[in-house]
Amino acid sequence: MTTNTNLSVQVLGHTFRNPIIPAAGPNVGSGAMVRRAAEGGAGGLLAKTISSIAAPVPHPNMVRMGKDSLLNTELWSELSPETWFEREYDIALAAAREYQLPLIASIGYTAEDLAMLSPRLEEMGIDIIEFSIHYLDTQRLIDTARALRNAVSVPIVAKLSPHAGDLGEIARVLDPYVDGFACINSFGPTLMIDIERGESPLGSQYGYGWLSGSAIKPLAVRSVFEVARVTDKPVIGVGGVTHGEDVIEFFMAGASLVGVCTAAILKGSTIYGKIAAETAQWLDAHGYQSIEEVKGLYLEKYKQGQRVVTTVEQTAWVNESRCKACNVCEKVCQFSALHAPPKQIARVEIEHCAACGLCVSVCPFNALEMRQRENAV
Numbered sequence: 001m002t003t004n005t006n007l008s009v010q011v012l013g014h015t016f017r018n019p020i021i022p023a024a025g026p027n028v029g030s031g032a033m034v035r036r037a038a039e040g041g042a043g044g045l046l047a048k049t050i051s052s053i054a055a056p057v058p059h060p061n062m063v064r065m066g067k068d069s070l071l072n073t074e075l076w077s078e079l080s081p082e083t084w085f086e087r088e089y090d091i092a093l094a095a096a097r098e099y100q101l102p103l104i105a106s107i108g109y110t111a112e113d114l115a116m117l118s119p120r121l122e123e124m125g126i127d128i129i130e131f132s133i134h135y136l137d138t139q140r141l142i143d144t145a146r147a148l149r150n151a152v153s154v155p156i157v158a159k160l161s162p163h164a165g166d167l168g169e170i171a172r173v174l175d176p177y178v179d180g181f182a183c184i185n186s187f188g189p190t191l192m193i194d195i196e197r198g199e200s201p202l203g204s205q206y207g208y209g210w211l212s213g214s215a216i217k218p219l220a221v222r223s224v225f226e227v228a229r230v231t232d233k234p235v236i237g238v239g240g241v242t243h244g245e246d247v248i249e250f251f252m253a254g255a256s257l258v259g260v261c262t263a264a265i266l267k268g269s270t271i272y273g274k275i276a277a278e279t280a281q282w283l284d285a286h287g288y289q290s291i292e293e294v295k296g297l298y299l300e301k302y303k304q305g306q307r308v309v310t311t312v313e314q315t316a317w318v319n320e321s322r323c324k325a326c327n328v329c330e331k332v333c334q335f336s337a338l339h340a341p342p343k344q345i346a347r348v349e350i351e352h353c354a355a356c357g358l359c360v361s362v363c364p365f366n367a368l369e370m371r372q373r374e375n376a377v
């Protein structure tokens, strides 16, 4: 289904044809993979993180967890910076120019690395530079950001990691040196044990890996919200973007673009365009003409926090025209307030309902909602 919804966004002085771009990973691990992202419908481009040396990556380094998540031990690019400068960036830039998309280069990690790599990127025509704080201690953040700021005039994005601490505070500290933020990097370290072998599927020293994909989405959405609360600069929301609805959620939290890594690894490069189409469909179905209209909706409402209700003023309420008597709500009610015997519409015993809200979220038919008690009869 095609829609007239406008997905194009202006961010960091560039036009993105839609707000879905790759996040650093093997999905953009070479010039050819960056081209595939363009062909697959990404709204802008990004190439995997490089540093002053090729990364000594353990093998194996990726394993799927559940349906939409991954553990990885990839570090940064296994290709040397020279390989990128001599070949891969040219291929990526050619794709960017052909598809008229901005190209972001990702670099790490020390001030020296950034001061050395970034002027060469600017000279080549890279549009935006993202630097990762993943392996930095927080004491050195400012030195690193300042070194990059002094070295180039293209826009700079700081990519934040969830283990770095209070991301709102880090954003505040980095704000004078950067033009935008991306959050989050993968979360961890974490551990998965293959119980048949009693071993980790990953080749790192203790078998640890970094978690990404839908498992980290709520952490990523919270991080975007926290960063967007302290800065007016654009935030790229990254972490678990798999469907169009995820894009809407990140935008409502305050994101200006979203990055996709795990979904592109697991589903292929056409996922960028698919997520863009789903985003347009959602906006269309909800009466929005452009993605900008949903931006910051949640951020504005919750910026100062909401009134916290600790008394039980609400109750679950059944919309009988929607209830299909499936009994799911009764199973999850920890307070014996919901009754749904076989083939009977669910019924709430208001005096037992603890207003926890869980039943609303599990009902497959949207037949439950929370209401003020006086309006629930």
Ligand SMILES: Cc1cc2nc3c(=O)[nH]c(=O)nc-3n(C[C@H](O)[C@H](O)[C@H](O)COP(=O)(O)O)c2cc1C
Pocket (backbone or CB within 6 Å): 023, 024, 025, 026, 048, 049, 062, 070, 072, 073, 074, 075, 076, 077, 106, 132, 159, 184, 185, 186, 211, 212, 213, 214, 216, 238, 239, 240, 241, 259, 260, 261, 262, 263
């Ligand atoms: C296999 C793999 C490799 C990654 N490599 C990098 C990298 O080189 N630089 C970086 O900043 N982030 C890297 N990331 C993190 C992603 O860019 C992204 O921040 C994180 O995975 C969350 O997004 P996702 O849930 O869409 O994957 C990597 C993630 C994965 C799964």
